[in-house]
Amino acid sequence: MPAAGSAAVEFRDVSFRISDCLILDQLSFRVEPGETLVLLGHSGSGKTTALKLVNGLLFPSSGEVLVDGRPTTACDVIHLRRSIGYVIQEVGLFPHFTIGENVGLVPRLEGWPPEKIAARTKELLEQVGLDPDKFADRRPRELSGGQRQRVGVARALAANPRLLLFDEPFGALDPVIRRELQDQFLALRHKLQKTSIFVTHDVGEALRLSTRIAVLDRGRLEILATPEEFLRSQAPVTRAFLEVLNFTPRMNANERE
Amino acid sequence: MIRPGLLQDIVDLTAEHFVLVLISMACALAIGIPLGILLTRRAPLRGWVLGFANVMQTVPSLALFGFLIPIPLIGGIGKRTAIIALVLYALLPILRNTLAGILGVDTAVRESAIAMGMTSRQLLWQVELPLAAPIILAGVRVATVTTIGTATIAAAIGGGGLGVFIFRGIASVDTTEILAGAVPAAILALLSDGGLSWIEKRLSPA
Numbered sequence: 001m002p003a004a005g006s007a008a009v010e011f012r013d014v015s016f017r018i019s020d021c022l023i024l025d026q027l028s029f030r031v032e033p034g035e036t037l038v039l040l041g042h043s044g045s046g047k048t049t050a051l052k053l054v055n056g057l058l059f060p061s062s063g064e065v066l067v068d069g070r071p072t073t074a075c076d077v078i079h080l081r082r083s084i085g086y087v088i089q090e091v092g093l094f095p096h097f098t099i100g101e102n103v104g105l106v107p108r109l110e111g112w113p114p115e116k117i118a119a120r121t122k123e124l125l126e127q128v129g130l131d132p133d134k135f136a137d138r139r140p141r142e143l144s145g146g147q148r149q150r151v152g153v154a155r156a157l158a159a160n161p162r163l164l165l166f167d168e169p170f171g172a173l174d175p176v177i178r179r180e181l182q183d184q185f186l187a188l189r190h191k192l193q194k195t196s197i198f199v200t201h202d203v204g205e206a207l208r209l210s211t212r213i214a215v216l217d218r219g220r221l222e223i224l225a226t227p228e229e230f231l232r233s234q235a236p237v238t239r240a241f242l243e244v245l246n247f248t249p250r251m252n253a254n255e256r257e
Numbered sequence: 258m259i260r261p262g263l264l265q266d267i268v269d270l271t272a273e274h275f276v277l278v279l280i281s282m283a284c285a286l287a288i289g290i291p292l293g294i295l296l297t298r299r300a301p302l303r304g305w306v307l308g309f310a311n312v313m314q315t316v317p318s319l320a321l322f323g324f325l326i327p328i329p330l331i332g333g334i335g336k337r338t339a340i341i342a343l344v345l346y347a348l349l350p351i352l353r354n355t356l357a358g359i360l361g362v363d364t365a366v367r368e369s370a371i372a373m374g375m376t377s378r379q380l381l382w383q384v385e386l387p388l389a390a391p392i393i394l395a396g397v398r399v400a401t402v403t404t405i406g407t408a409t410i411a412a413a414i415g416g417g418g419l420g421v422f423i424f425r426g427i428a429s430v431d432t433t434e435i436l437a438g439a440v441p442a443a444i445l446a447l448l449s450d451g452g453l454s455w456i457e458k459r460l461s462p463a
Contacts, residue, residue, distance in 0.1 A: 055372055082374030092369030096387050106373050155373075 006069050008033045008163055008195040009054055014063035016049055016219075023049050025219040026063070033162075036189060036196040038206040040241070041216035047199045050216065051165050054197060055084045067163065082106055085156030085164040085194075089171045091148045093140040099125070099151050100136035106159040124154040127191075128184060146177035150184070157192070166198040170205070182208060203241040207231070215241070263437060266422075271441045274418035277336065277408050278445075281343035282401055289348050289400075290393065293355025294381065303356070310349040318346060318407045322414045339408070339416030346407055347400040354396025358389030391461045398453035405446045409438065 007030035016024040024046045031037045039047040052058040053065045056077040064071045072080060093102045101108075103124055104117040112120075125132040128150040140148055149169060156164055170178040182205065189196065200206055206213050207227045215223040215237055222237045223230070230238055296303050313321065322342045326332050331341050362385055370384045386393075412420030422438030425431070 057368070057372055078374045078376055080374075081372055086369070086372040088365060088369065088372075090363075090365035092363070092365035092367075094366055094370070094384060095363075109374060109379065 007031055007066070008035075008068065009197065010064075010066040010069075011050070011053075012064045012066065014050075014053065014060045014065055016046070016053065016058065017061040023219050024053075024060075027216075027219070027221050028063075029214055029221060029224055031195060031197060033195050034193055035211040036198055036209055038210035038213045039197065039199045039216055040201065040203060040206045040213050042201055044218070045216040046219040047201075047216050048167055051167055051197060051199050054163075054165055055081050055086060057081075082110060082159060083161050083163070085159075085161040087149070087152050087156045087164070087166045087169045089168045091140075091145075091152040093148055093151060093155070095140055098137050098139060099130075099143070100132075102140065102151060103136075103154045103158055105155060110159060120158060121154075124157055125151075127157070127188065128154045130154070145173050146181065149173065149181060153181075153184070153188070157188075162195060164194050164196045166196060168200055169198075171200070171202070178205075185209060203244060259433065263433075267437050267441060270417070270419050270421055270438070271445070274405075274408055274420075274442065275445065277339065277343070277411060277416065277418050278401070278404050281340050281347060281404055281408070282397075284340065284344045285347035285351055285400060285404075286397065288344065289351030290355050293352045293393075294359065296352070296356050297359045297385075307349075307352060307356075310345075310352050313345040314349045318342070318410050319413060321346065322410055326414060334415040336411075336416050338414055339411035339418075343404050343408060343411070347404050350396040350399040350403070351393075352396075354399075355389070355393050358392030358396075359385045361392065362388045391457055394453060394457045394460060398450060398457065401449045401453060402446045405442060405449060409442055 009031040011027045011029050014024055014027040015022065027046075027050060029037075039050055041047045049058060053060055053072065054067060056072045056075070059073055064073070066072070067075070067080065067084070093099075094105075097105075100118075100121050103121045107117045107120060121136060122132040125135055130147065130150055135143070135147070135151075140151070143151065152169065170181050173181065186209065188194075198206075198209060207230065210227055212224060212226050213230050214221055217237055223233060223235055225233060225238075231242070233239075292306065296306055316324070322339065325338050325342055326334060332338055366384065366388070367380070370380050375383065408416075408418050409420035409423055411418050412424050419438040419442045422434050426434030426436075426438065
């Protein structure tokens with residue numbers, strides 16, 4: 001059990017290098033239990049790399065990434081990955097599995113009894129707004145992009161992980177559907193109290209969904225702030241993001257949860 | 258025209274041909290598919306192994322049979338040499354398609370599978386092989402049909418099979434003999450192609 005007050009995830013002086021290229025440069029920050037930390041940055045800022053360091057898809061070149069107080073390099077990486085939910089933009093549902101089989105994947109890998117998997121699958125599909133009777137036996141290719149991503153979220157939640165990772169999950173969807181899924185995310189977060197790290201390049205999404213925003217630029221952490229602080233910030237990097245939105249600092253309070 | 262005993266000979270030699278192809282394909286699959294899987298995990302080996310299989314394919318089949326004869330242990334004339342040559346000949350389509358099929362699995366699917374905590378073995382058996390199956394089977398189909406044709410040359414080195422008719426017919430300018438070999442071989446090839454095509458279609462994204 002993690003000590004009281006310890007971070008869910010902690011980056012300590014993390015650098016990541018491929019050949020000669022420095023992707024992440026001495027990144028240090030904490031993600032507190034229950035919060036939604038948004039990693040905001042342009043393409044190439046290193047935000048996806050940072051995310052992949054959390055569930056052991058990548059390992060730091062120097063420094064340590066700690067999940068629940070333990071370095072990812074010291075964990076059984078299979079067990080680590082099964083205890084973290086992962087949602088990506090392309091979704092990546094298995095085309096040869098039904099929706100139900102996709103959602104139940106991690107429970108099945110963990111050896112849950114079939115009845116428990118079936119019940120959990122049904123519960124999750126309902127939670128993401130998909131009627132299990134209509135969808136559980138369909139194939140991914142029969143679903144729209146938005147529906148597939150809902151399944152992706154259900155799949156990530158299946159084994160009840162405490163930590164969820166999102167890599168621009170709604171980026172490929174049209175704005176109306178994107179908005180719906182953001183609403184869904186906020187509703188689920190309120191209900192399930194998970195810790196989330198959410199990568200996006202969309203500042204509007206960041207402001208809407210985050211408890212704190214970490215701005216990454218060329219592998220360095222530029223700003224770590226709450227949305228209110230972000231809006232008030234005069235730093236060039238935040239100003240640049242906000243200009244894109246044609247923002248006035250007086251943001252409509254109803255825009256946020 | 259139809260000599261007595263021709264029909265019986267056709268049945269016997271077709272069976273012999275069939276067994277030749279069956280054993281060769283079984284060996285080629287037993288070597289080619291695991292080797293293909295290994296190559297997906299060891300990129301540096303790919304050039305060497307595929308290059309070797311490519312050379313085996315490019316060498317004219319009759320020459321390949323001939324090259325093997327003087328080699329100690331595996332050589333000599335007869336069925337064993339013929340089978341070895343046929344296995345080498347069948348490797349390339351099987352290897353290439355196993356490699357292409359597995360590497361061709363959608364990156365997002367593979368990344369999701371790994372991120373959700375599948376072990377390498379679970380990834381291979383539950384994701385990569387099922388999704389690569391249609392492509393691998395296409396390679397098996399090509400290899401089978403090619404082997405049925407190439408096996409006719411086995412007769413030239415004492416391997417038996419339907420080639421016996423063909424060579425005999427050429428030597429004695431007897432069209433009936435030639436056809437007695439060529440037609441069953443062609444029918445075998447068409448049936449194999451048809452049967453494997455059907456399985457391929459069943460396996461494709463259901």
